[in-house]
Amino acid sequence: xxxxxxREAEPxxxxxxxxxxxxxxxxxxxxxxxxxxxxxxxxxGRIHMGHVRNYAMGDVIARYKRARGFxxxxxMGWDAFGMPAENAAMANNTHPGTWTYExxxxxxxxxxxxxxxxxxxxxxxxxDPEYYAQQQALFLDMLEAGFIARRKAVVNWDPVDMTxxxxxxxxxxxxxxxxAPVERQERQQWAFKISDMADDLLSxxxxxxxxxDKVRLMQSNWIGKSRGLEFGFKTQGAPDGHGEVAVYTTRPxxxxxxxxVGISPDHPLAKALEADNPDVAAFCxxxxxxxxxxxxxxxxxxxxxxxxxxxxxxxxxxxxxxVWIANFxxxxxxxxxxxxxxxxxxxxxxxxxxxxxxxxDTFFALDDDTPVAKDAFVPPKTEKVRWxxxxxxxxxxxxxxxxxxxxxxxxEHGWGKGVENYRxxxxxISRQRYWGAPIPVIHCETCGTVPVAKADLPxxxxxxxxxxxxxxxxxxxxxxxKVPCPKCGADATRETDTMDTFxxxxxxxxxxxxxxxxxxxxxxxxxxxxxxxxxxxxxEHAILHLLYSRFFCRAMAATQHLPQSAREPFNALFTQGMxxxxxxxxxxxxxxxxxxxxxxxxxxxxxxxRIGSRESVSIxxxxxxxxxxxxxxxxxxIIEQYGADTARWFMLSDSPPERDVEWTNAGVExxxxxxxxxxxxxxxxxYGDGAKPDSIGDSATALRRMTHSAIQGVTEGIEGFxxxxxxxxxxxxxxxxxxxxETGADMDFARHEGLRALCIMMSxxx
RNA sequence: GCGGGCGUGGUGAAAUUGGUAGACACGCGAGAUUUAGGUUCUCGUGCCGCAAGGCGUGGGGGUUCAAGUCCCUCCGCCCGCACCA
Numbered sequence: 078x079x080x081x082x083x084r085e086a087e088p089x090x091x092x093x094x095x096x097x098x099x100x101x102x103x104x105x106x107x108x109x110x111x112x113x114x115x116x117x118x119x120x121x122g123r124i125h126m127g128h129v130r131n132y133a134m135g136d137v138i139a140r141y142k143r144a145r146g147f148x149x150x151x152x153m154g155w156d157a158f159g160m161p162a163e164n165a166a167m168a169n170n171t172h173p174g175t176w177t178y179e180x181x182x183x184x185x186x187x188x189x190x191x192x193x194x195x196x197x198x199x200x201x202x203x204x205d206p207e208y209y210a211q212q213q214a215l216f217l218d219m220l221e222a223g224f225i226a227r228r229k230a231v232v233n234w235d236p237v238d239m240t241x242x243x244x245x246x247x248x249x250x251x252x253x254x255x256x257a258p259v260e261r262q263e264r265q266q267w268a269f270k271i272s273d274m275a276d277d278l279l280s281x282x283x284x285x286x287x288x289x290d291k292v293r294l295m296q297s298n299w300i301g302k303s304r305g306l307e308f309g310f311k312t313q314g315a316p317d318g319h320g321e322v323a324v325y326t327t328r329p330x331x332x333x334x335x336x337x338v339g340i341s342p343d344h345p346l347a348k349a350l351e352a353d354n355p356d357v358a359a360f361c362x363x364x365x366x367x368x369x370x371x372x373x374x375x376x377x378x379x380x381x382x383x384x385x386x387x388x389x390x391x392x393x394x395x396x397x398x399x400v401w402i403a404n405f406x407x408x409x410x411x412x413x414x415x416x417x418x419x420x421x422x423x424x425x426x427x428x429x430x431x432x433x434x435x436x437x438d439t440f441f442a443l444d445d446d447t448p449v450a451k452d453a454f455v456p457p458k459t460e461k462v463r464w465x466x467x468x469x470x471x472x473x474x475x476x477x478x479x480x481x482x483x484x485x486x487x488x489e490h491g492w493g494k495g496v497e498n499y500r501x502x503x504x505x506i507s508r509q510r511y512w513g514a515p516i517p518v519i520h521c522e523t524c525g526t527v528p529v530a531k532a533d534l535p536x537x538x539x540x541x542x543x544x545x546x547x548x549x550x551x552x553x554x555x556x557x558x559k560v561p562c563p564k565c566g567a568d569a570t571r572e573t574d575t576m577d578t579f580x581x582x583x584x585x586x587x588x589x590x591x592x593x594x595x596x597x598x599x600x601x602x603x604x605x606x607x608x609x610x611x612x613x614x615x616x617e618h619a620i621l622h623l624l625y626s627r628f629f630c631r632a633m634a635a636t637q638h639l640p641q642s643a644r645e646p647f648n649a650l651f652t653q654g655m656x657x658x659x660x661x662x663x664x665x666x667x668x669x670x671x672x673x674x675x676x677x678x679x680x681x682x683x684x685x686x687r688i689g690s691r692e693s694v695s696i697x698x699x700x701x702x703x704x705x706x707x708x709x710x711x712x713x714x715i716i717e718q719y720g721a722d723t724a725r726w727f728m729l730s731d732s733p734p735e736r737d738v739e740w741t742n743a744g745v746e747x748x749x750x751x752x753x754x755x756x757x758x759x760x761x762x763x764y765g766d767g768a769k770p771d772s773i774g775d776s777a778t779a780l781r782r783m784t785h786s787a788i789q790g791v792t793e794g795i796e797g798f799x800x801x802x803x804x805x806x807x808x809x810x811x812x813x814x815x816x817x818x819e820t821g822a823d824m825d826f827a828r829h830e831g832l833r834a835l836c837i838m839m840s841x842x843x
Numbered sequence: 844g845c846g847g848g849c850g851u852g853g854u855g856a857a858a859u860u861g862g863u864a865g866a867c868a869c870g871c872g873a874g875a876u877u878u879a880g881g882u883u884c885u886c887g888u889g890c891c892g893c894a895a896g897g898c899g900u901g902g903g904g905g906u907u908c909a910a911g912u913c914c915c916u917c918c919g920c921c922c923g924c925a926c927c928a
Binding site for chain 1 (some may be wrong): 854
């Protein structure tokens with residue numbers, strides 16, 4: 078009896094596919110195309126189980142579609158710019174490029190050992206000058222077309238390292254390396270004007286029929302369209318130029334309950350006051366230590382400072398409200414100023430109680446006798462409401478009508494206007510880092526910012542840089558930085574900011590269609606291959622990456638790099654769950670010490686001990702595999718031991734693809750045993766030559782029914798992204814075949830048919 | 844804090860549209876094969892109960908002839924929050 082030997086079979090066939098370029102995609106107008114793409118990996122060093130899951134799923138689709146007669150494009154590349162390469166450069170005194178390309182070599186080898194049906198001839202890395210040269214060309218076209226602006230934006234500033242920090246590098250308000258308190262700081266930044274396209278990006282979501290509802294909903298909420306009232310409060314005692322404070326509110330119907338006006342610490346009025354009021358300056362400085370993350374701002378204790386300035390209520394000039402600076406008001410949303418209505422907003426109520434501001438009684442009610450609520454009462458938009466304190470003679474039926482009536486009233490009397498507002502902010506792309514695509518712009522004292530001429534592209538990153546000092550090496554690289562102005566020829570300097578890596582990943586899928594073209598895209602290739610028919614990746618990208626890509630394709634269409642039909646690049650989207658594992662830890666000197674799965678042994682009753690020391694190990698939560706908790710299984714070790722097919726089969730079994738899957742040893746063993754079982758079946762079963770006999774008995778008919786029911790179930794499973802159900806059907810068919818021991822020509826025929834179907838149906842998976 | 848999702852046996856999960864809850868697999872139990880273990884094969888396995896029977900889809904409430912599925916509410920876990928990729 079033979080055994081399936083993955084260690085021999087897999088490299089053999091992988092080499093054969095490589096040799097024959099079996100998965101090379103060529104344009105062929107005679108055949109329907111299918112473009113399946115998984116989110117390309119960041120070359121962090123080694124592939125992880127999340128990659129295995131992602132690429133195993135994509136490969137099922139690619140091989141399935143190929144088997145159904147489609148001309149399949151299934152490419153792979155590398156999202157290769159980013160911070161980790163610079164961190165590695167600092168830690169190991171290497172060049173980020175060296176580190177990155179070494180990682181790519183390792184990960185390419187590892188991916189190849191998975192037996193994926195990829196067209197490797199199209200491979201590229203975003204840090205290849207050939208790629209970012211084209212990206213710079215796109216930037217120049219988009220700059221000319223008005224999609225890009227230079228404006229102030231807020232960053233995290235580390236005053237010791239003298240560098241800008243990413244939000245994830247700010248830990249408890251301190252820089253991760255220096256430990257110094259981080260400050261919010263404004264800088265001139267390049268930004269894509271994505272908010273100009275907010276309405277189009279929002280309304281087009283309706284047409285993304287094959288995207289998960291949750292992603293469409295998240296994107297809608299992220300764009301966050303609202304209609305409200307914008308109006309000004311006249312100030313008393315404010316510095317010159319601040320005679321009015323403009324506010325935006327989505328609930329103008331609560332205006333009669335206003336008890337204060339709040340402005341952001343970054344509001345122009347707050348800044349004006351800072352200059353000669355030390356209390357204001359101190360308060361604003363404290364607010365700026367909060368960093369830039371919205372979650373941090375929202376979770377922080379709500380604090381405020383009375384500016385001493387007052388404003389008049391628009392409906393009653395004698396009604397004065399105090400102006401407070403409050404740390405929870407975002408400068409980026411609306412006008413950076415609000416009015417607070419404690420009766421109808423919980424946060425405002427908490428704020429008023431804390432600072433002893435007047436709380437006006439509830440003047441909205443659901444019914445006749447609603448008392449003054451202990452908690453703020455938000456008048457529902459869809460239900461019947463009633464104004465208790467009459468609002469200037471208006472009467473309404475629902476909260477929404479109250480809003481509309483108030484806006485109409487304000488417009489009629491000329492003190493405010495109804496406006497549409499979006500939560501979506503412009504996309505700041507400037508990064509004060511070396512390892513990214515240089516922004517192709519030159520700063521000249523007389524001409525201002527001047528685009529680099531297309532003929533001078535690419536603006537290549539200089540190789541001779543060091544990371545032994547804080548800050549961006551480009552800033553101190555005079556040979557690279559100092560250039561003549563393209564316009565006037567005077568001494569000028571290059572822009573030293575590089576592009577956000579999200580730019581790189583916003584069009585790579587289009588580049589895969591013609592990766593060696595001398596222009597960003599080639600229309601013949603784009604017309605044939607775009608759009609991506611199926612895109613697969615983690616749900617953590619549900620908003621930013623996907624939204625930026627949608628924007629970028631619109632901008633590429635407007636600059637003639639894509640057809641209008643590719644404005645929405647991804648026809649169908651699937652978001653997969655994470656790969657998780659148990660965590661193991663021991664206490665050492667009162668501290669938690671995490672252990673890797675290899676350091677832990679489980680006995681029959683499920684208790685865990687540390688290998689070697691035999692101390693008892695506590696089994697913690699099952700969480701996403703991560704280096705910090707050490708609950709990581711290395712795919713390469715699994716592939717060496719069991720083969721890629723076992724790893725792939727396990728990944729596709731049991732757990733629905735959109736849900737998290739827990740990696741377990743038992744599960745891997747089970748997958749391995751099943752593959753052996755199928756191999757054995759082929760050896761053991763008698764199945765003839767497939768000739769159909771004249772008569773077919775009941776047993777053979779039952780087996781044939783099973784075969785065809787499996788064909789239907791497996792097909793539906795793959796089409797519906799329920800690979801676990803396909804796998805279950807394949808188990809059923811395998812069980813039925815193993816039990817079909819009867820002799821006879823009809824049984825030989827039914828077994829032949831069943832085994833053949835089994836092999837074909839398993840082939841996209843293993 | 845805000846936005847989104849998830850919760851079904853010991854475990855991963857099935858359950859077209861509101862219509863027999865637990866397909867399939869892991870694990871476990873019993874038996875067979877094997878020098879032994881692994882492997883392989885057969886049978887059993889939601890929970891309580893000797894049984895009859897009862898109870899069961901995170902908790903509570905509701906709609907319905909009928910609820911895992913729809914509605915309300917609470918709890919728990921996970922993802923995102925704009926400079927991680």
